[in-house]
Amino acid sequence: xxxxxxxxxxxxxxxxxxxxxxxxxxxxxxxxxxxxxxxxxxxxxxxxxxxxxxxxxxxxxxxxxxxxxxxxxxxxxxxxxxxxxxxxxxxxxxxxxxxxxxxxxxxxxxxxxxxxxxxxxxxxxxxxxxxxxxxxxxxxxxxxxxxxxxxxxxxxxxxxxxxxxxxxxxxxxxxxxxxxxxxxxxxxxxxxxxxxxxxxxxxxxxxxxxxxxxxxxxxxxxxxxxxxxxxxxxxxxxxxxxxxxxxxxxxxxxxxxxxxxxxxxxxxxxxxxxxxxxxxxxxxxxxxxxxxxxxxxxxxxxxxxxxxxxxxxxxxxxxxxxxxxxxxxxxxxxxxxxxxxxxxxxxxxxxxxxxxxxxxxxxxxxxxxxxxxxxxxxxxxxxxxxxxxxxxxxxxxxxxxxxxxxxxxxxxxxxxxxxxxxxxxxxxxxxxxxxxxxxxxxxxxxxxxxxxxxxxxxxxxxxxxxxxxxxxxxxxxxxxxxxxxxxxxxxxxxxxxxxxxxxxxxxxxxxxxxxxxxxxxxxxxxxxxxxxxxxxxxxxxxxxxxxxxxxxxxxxxxxxxxxxxxxxxxxxxxxxxxxxxxxxxxxxxxxxxxxxxxxxxxxxxxxxxxxxxxxxxxxxxxxxxxxxxxxxxxxxxxxxxxxxxxxxxxxx
Numbered sequence: 184x185x186x187x188x189x190x191x192x193x194x195x196x197x198x199x200x201x202x203x204x205x206x207x208x209x210x211x212x213x214x215x216x217x218x219x220x221x222x223x224x225x226x227x228x229x230x231x232x233x234x235x236x237x238x239x240x241x242x243x244x245x246x247x248x249x250x251x252x253x254x255x256x257x258x259x260x261x262x263x264x265x266x267x268x269x270x271x272x273x274x275x276x277x278x279x280x281x282x283x284x285x286x287x288x289x290x291x292x293x294x295x296x297x298x299x300x301x302x303x304x305x306x307x308x309x310x311x312x313x314x315x316x317x318x319x320x321x322x323x324x325x326x327x328x329x330x331x332x333x334x335x336x337x338x339x340x341x342x343x344x345x346x347x348x349x350x351x352x353x354x355x356x357x358x359x360x361x362x363x364x365x366x367x368x369x370x371x372x373x374x375x376x377x378x379x380x381x382x383x384x385x386x387x388x389x390x391x392x393x394x395x396x397x398x399x400x401x402x403x404x405x406x407x408x409x410x411x412x413x414x415x416x417x418x419x420x421x422x423x424x425x426x427x428x429x430x431x432x433x434x435x436x437x438x439x440x441x442x443x444x445x446x447x448x449x450x451x452x453x454x455x456x457x458x459x460x461x462x463x464x465x466x467x468x469x470x471x472x473x474x475x476x477x478x479x480x481x482x483x484x485x486x487x488x489x490x491x492x493x494x495x496x497x498x499x500x501x502x503x504x505x506x507x508x509x510x511x512x513x514x515x516x517x518x519x520x521x522x523x524x525x526x527x528x529x530x531x532x533x534x535x536x537x538x539x540x541x542x543x544x545x546x547x548x549x550x551x552x553x554x555x556x557x558x559x560x561x562x563x564x565x566x567x568x569x570x571x572x573x574x575x576x577x578x579x580x581x582x583x584x585x586x587x588x589x590x591x592x593x594x595x596x597x598x599x600x601x602x603x604x605x606x607x608x609x610x611x612x613x614x615x616x617x618x619x620x621x622x623x624x625x626x627x628x629x630x631x632x633x634x635x636x637x638x639x640x641x642x643x644x645x646x647x648x649x650x651x652x653x654x655x656x657x658x659x660x661x662x663x664x665x666x667x668x669x670x671x672x673x674x675x676x677x678x679x680x681x682x683x684x685x686x687x688x689x690x691x692x693x694x695x696x697x698x699x700x701x702x703x704x705x706x707x708x709x710x711x712x713x714x715x716x717x718x719x720x721x722x723x724x725x726x727x728x729x730x731x732x733x734x735x736x737x738x739x740x741x742x743x744x745x746x747x748x749x750x751x752x753x754x755x756x757x758x759x760x761x762x763x764x765x766x767x768x769x770x771x772x773x774x775x776x777x778x779x780x781x782x783x784x785x786x787x788x789x790x791x792x793x794x795x796x797x798x799x800x801x802x803x804x805x806x807x808x809x810x811x812x813x814x815x816x817x818x819x820x821x822x823x824x825x826x827x828x829x830x831x832x833x834x835x
Contacts (some may be wrong), residue, residue: 197562248441253472260514272614278372280413293318301355429738439606475510475529509557517553556809583727591810621708629701638689647682691734698796734794737788
């Protein structure tokens with residue numbers, strides 16, 4: 184019979200590529216720590232920043248999908264903790280839950296941390312009815328607004344009555360636990376049956392109030408820093424957690440879209456499709472779960488994949504997205520050695536998948552269950568994408584930083600030991616003035632270019648909105664002329680999203696060029712000071728610039744709009760009043776729906792991109808200016824190196 188350790192070793196093997204990366208990162212960290220004490224003061228901040236980046240490195244993988252697609256069961260199988268996240272028949276995850284594996288940034292004495300909505304968020308929910316209520320209000324439908332608000336008010340009253348004084352005490356706070364217990368998770372992250380809660384059950388008692396959850400799990404032989412984020416089903420009540428889910432996805436380096444084998448992509452929620460559109464195709468992986476429930480998984484999965492790719496093609500999405508198939512249930516049976524209790528339907532399905540295997544043998548049944556689960560392939564796909572993306576990017580940046588630290592350190596040490604031509608106070612002051620002027624020229628020039636890019640982006644976004652509004656109104660009028668008011672009609676806003684995304688991509692591409700200009704300006708300016716004022720040759724063309732930040736597509740474009748709901752509201756516009764007034768009202772609805780999205784793209788996403796780029800520019804200037812000032816100190820006769828390095832290299 185297969186030993187538990189054999190299955191566990193097979194389970195962990197999928198993370199080998201990621202573990203190799205961590206071994207390399209660990210070696211780098213020791214190298215940098217070894218350099219820290221023996222390096223001049225002017226490079227210590229750079230070295231400390233490198234160590235901080237290494238210790239904070241924790242790639243995030245978001246898992247999204249419909250309610251009951253089996254996300255929690257799948258995640259349990261992926262981390263080998265088969266009973267961690269509740270996955271029974273009734274509970275489903277209602278809170279974004281981060282599973283931090285072997286985290287180095289875990290808060291002290293904390294294994295489970297729950298953050299609650301604040302008073303302002305709850306008040307907004309009651310006043311507007313959440314995003315759903317806001318959409319109805321913009322459309323001018325008071326009855327619908329009142330109905331949504333009434334439902335929200337009932338939810339709030341129920342929650343307040345259930346929690347009593349604790350409700351107001353928890354708003355805006357967080358609660359930490361030193362250990363993870365199943366009962367605690369059930370209370371904070373799962374929706375329970377409201378009737379059961381009223382009868383005194385504790386399952387889901389805090390779920391309405393919990394905004395985010397973080398669980399810290401130590402697993403031997405697993406990656407040292409990896410976070411999986413379990414998200415609520417995409418059909419979010421009142422869209423209360425929609426933005427939180429989108430924020431989590433924007434912070435991730437990979438997104439696993441979990442589909443149920445019974446639903447697949449052809450009947451998938453539109454919200455899920457929009458989320459796929461909102462992230463880079465190379466960072467999306469589709470996992471079709473619950474194939475253990477298919478009568479013939481070999482034939483059925485081929486048909487499902489064909490349908491998925493046809494749907495992706497029809498929607499204009501990347502057809503090359505990887506599609507994996509498997510079963511979290513099979514994996515959990517294998518990991519827990521409970522295959523003997525496997526449901527008959529699942530055992531039969533596994534037999535169809537491996538017709539030559541003798542599943543009457545427990546060890547064979549268990550081995551085939553693990554192989555058929557697809558968990559190994561999923562592990563390898565996740566590990567490869569993390570390594571190829573953020574992992575290699577981090578390694579490249581750190582190696583560049585260390586090379587530059589070495590060059591700068593040795594240059595200053597050599598000058599200190601060989602002796603540098605002395606400068607007077609006025610000459611030194613003039614050089615410091617030039618350094619300050621260089622900073623202002625580079626940073627202010629970058630800021631001016633960013634303002635211009637923002638104005639152009641706003642213009643393009645508003646032009647896209649205008650074009651879409653014109654086509655929507657024209658299409659609606661044509662529909663009414665041909666079919667009247669009673670026939671179904673909708674106008675898919677995917678074209679608008681694509682135009683807005685294209686505008687944003689164009690703006691961030693130019694932002695990248697603006698960042699590179701600022702970095703080159705700093706490098707060239709420092710070279711002039713070194714060469715002409717300090718008589719030090721330092722070839723700026725050999726300087727490797729830090730990589731610009733990764734600009735994520737704006738997840739604001741994935742927000743639900745009234746047009747996505749395919750409402751029948753448009754009929755009311757034409758039923759009352761003149762044609763011109765009806766057209767004006769419909770045009771106003773679309774514009775009022777899109778305007779907040781445009782504002783969020785500008786004020787949040789583009790601003791964040793600018794802030795990230797500015798930080799890289801400012802840090803680069805800070806490093807270069809400390810280097811030049813260290814040489815200047817040598818020229819003024821002071822020793823910039825409290826603990827001189829013994830290595831010697833030419834100033835070149």
